[in-house]
Amino acid sequence: MTGRGVAWAESEWLLAASVWTEKKPGRGEDAEPLFVHQFSSGEGVVGVFDGAGGAGAAAAGTSASGAERTQAWLASRFTRALVEDWFVGTDRVHEDLHEHIATALVKARGTARRKILGTMRRELPTTMAALHYRWGDDETAEWAALWAGDSRAYVLDAQDGLQQVTRDDTESSDALELLTQDPPMTNMVCADRPFEVHIARGSTKVPCVLVCATDGYFGYVTTPAEFEDVLLRTLERSETMQQWGNALADEVVGYTGDDASLAIVALGFTGFSQLRHDLSGRTAVVREHAAQIAAIAPGDLETLTAVRADSWARYREDYERLMPVKEPR
Amino acid sequence: MNESLKYAVDIVMCIDATMSMKRTLDRVKDSALSFHTRLAAAMEEKGRSISQLRLKVIGFRDFGDRADDAIEQTDFLTFPDGAVEFERFVRDLTARGGGDIPESGLEALALAVQAPWEQGLDRRRHVIVLFTDAPAHPLGSPSQVSVRTYPQSVPHSMEELFSQWGHAQSSDALMENSAKRLLLFAPEDQPWEDIADQWNHTLFFPSEAGEGLEEWEMDEIINTIANSL
Structure with missing residues (x-):
């Protein structure tokens, strides 16, 4: 196990990269990101899966190589495989994905009585954030965000920047509050109690970029705008998708406190140069947010709090433009 | 990147110090004394550094049996300065009294x-960590609340205590929903x-x-608490 993996693809009108890093090599609870594209239909699915290390800290067994695996480790990989299976082997009905996952997880669930009980425990717990997309004509790409937990999916475009198209399963959906408070999840994929796979559909003008990320990427920055800055400044210094993927891996291990995984699909660009050129207009916007944070003296929490709030107030409207409304309980 | 996002960790240890605990109290003390170190290590391992660590100890017995020392407690002790007092207090807890089987665990x-x-x-x-080998007297029990040393702030029903603990949508809970964790080392009995x-x-x-x-089970517990939910 290397603790790091980068994969990429460059094809006509389609660019993709996935990045996966572990905090502790061999122990990472994020699954390797999922990316499958079917050229014949113009459809694809991209997703990330973060095994919930708190709720799923219990042992799940030992691998063939002798490595001990937690329930969280197993859940993220298993759910990734189930989403891939849903895309490849079914009619891709969004409403069926929950049943597809839940049925398989219940079958996989162990029957041994747990010695440690309580409401914090889950069996095979993981987040998922996936985008099923279809690019059927030249103008727009249709997408459906499918998620449970606090991993996120985004649309990134030159006009409005990074826009979250999922809503975290936490009491608050305020991205700054989520950064500062680290609240518990109210829903996640698991085998021992009901869960929900949310669905939000939309369409975006092509060319566009679709992004899925676990909280290792966006949960350890100072302001929500800083995650977009990470994406764009690594893009700016790259020449290919491979380089961008590697730059994203290099960047995240420098600041995250967690396993981190991210997947990017760019639709409708003539090549990497156009992708970089088209998004370059956003770079200055988010760089200004990052520069204000960087200028704060270390330890000056009062100024940090004020600047952070100001940054979020200015960034929030575009960032939440495509965020689904909270579903009634 | 985000130097401000460190964790302030408060831990309250509730320890049953009745006579029935005599056999196990030394082991409980060892667990209590090492808990914060293990939690801090697990959090550090996950990149969650601790900016402030405070511990508080509540030793409990039974108000119906020992009015004067049914509760013995410290204030929150800030570490590392408070480490000596924390250890001294825990080490000095002595198993005595208790009377009938249920104890004043809910008051603690x-x-x-x-x-x-x-x-x-x-x-x-x-984080609240509670060690006991017994069920608890129901809140509001006359044998408890009539004792002159009984704390006036203690709720008189489980419903009231639950509302103080709170749930995800609580607006009047005393505990902060994002932060709170409760760890029970207790028998399969009520109210636990x-x-x-x-x-x-x-x-x-x-x-x-x-x-x-x-x-390994303690490691699992520590990891569950150290990680986000």
């Missing part, structure tokens, strides 16, 4: 819920079973005050 839990938890700083963890089943953010190791707990 209520006092823990009402503790002056850290409200500032960025990310917080508020119901609390573990119905209150959010609980971990329950059914046992006599944690007896039989393996090292």
Whole structure:
């Protein structure tokens, strides 16, 4: 196990990269990101899966190589495989994905009585954030965000920047509050109690970029705008998708406190140069947010709090433009 | 990148110090004394550094049996300066009294819920750890509330205590939903079973005050608390 993996693809009108890093090599609870594209239909699915290390800290067994695996480790990989299976082997009905996952997880669930009980425990717990997309004509790409937990999916475009198209399963959906408070999840994929796979559909003008990320990427920055800055400044210094993927891996291990995984699909660009050129207009916007944070003296929490709030107030409207409304309980 | 996002960790240890605990109290003390070190290590391993660590101890017995020392407690002790007092207090807890089988564990839990938890700083963890080998007297029991030393702030019903613990949508809870965790080392008896089943953010190791707990199980518990939910 290397603790790091980068994969990429460059094809006509389609660019993709996935990045996966572990905090502790061999122990990472994020699954390797999922990316499958079917050229014949113009459809694809991209997703990330973060095994919930708190709720799923219990042992799940030992691998063939002798490595001990937690329930969280197993859940993220298993759910990734189930989403891939849903895309490849079914009619891709969004409403069926929950049943597809839940049925398989219940079958996989162990029957041994747990010695440690309580409401914090889950069996095979993981987040998922996936985008099923279809690019059927030249103008727009249709997408459906499918998620449970606090991993996120985004649309990134030159006009409005990074826009979250999922809503975290936490009491608050305020991205700054989520950064500062680290609240518990109210829903996640698991085998021992009901869960929900949310669905939000939309369409975006092509060319566009679709992004899925676990909280290792966006949960350890100072302001929500800083995650977009990470994406764009690594893009700016790259020449290919491979380089961008590697730059994203290099960047995240420098600041995250967690396993981190991210997947990017760019639709409708003539090549990497156009992708970089088209998004370059956003770079200055988010760089200004990052520069204000960087200028704060270390330890000056009062100024940090004020600047952070100001940054979020200015960034929030575009960032939440495509965020689904909270579903009634 | 985000230097401000450190964790303020408060831990309240509720320890049954009645005579029936005599056999296991030394082991419980060892667990209590090492808990914060293990939690800090697990959090550091996950990249969650601790900006402030405070511990508070509540030793409890039975108001109906020992009015004068049914509760013995410290204030929150800030580490590392408070480490010596913390250890001295825990080491000095002596198993005595208790009378009938149920003890005043719910009163100790209520006092823990009402503790002056850290409200500032960025990310917080508020952890209550309770060790007991017995069920608890129901809140509001005449044999308890009539005792002159009985704390006036303790709720008179489980419903009231639950509302102080709170749930995800609570507006009047005393505990902060994002931060709170409750770890019970207690027998499969009431009220512990119901609390573990119905209150959010609980971990329950059914046992006599944690007896039989393996090292790897303690690691699992610590990891569950150290990680986000």
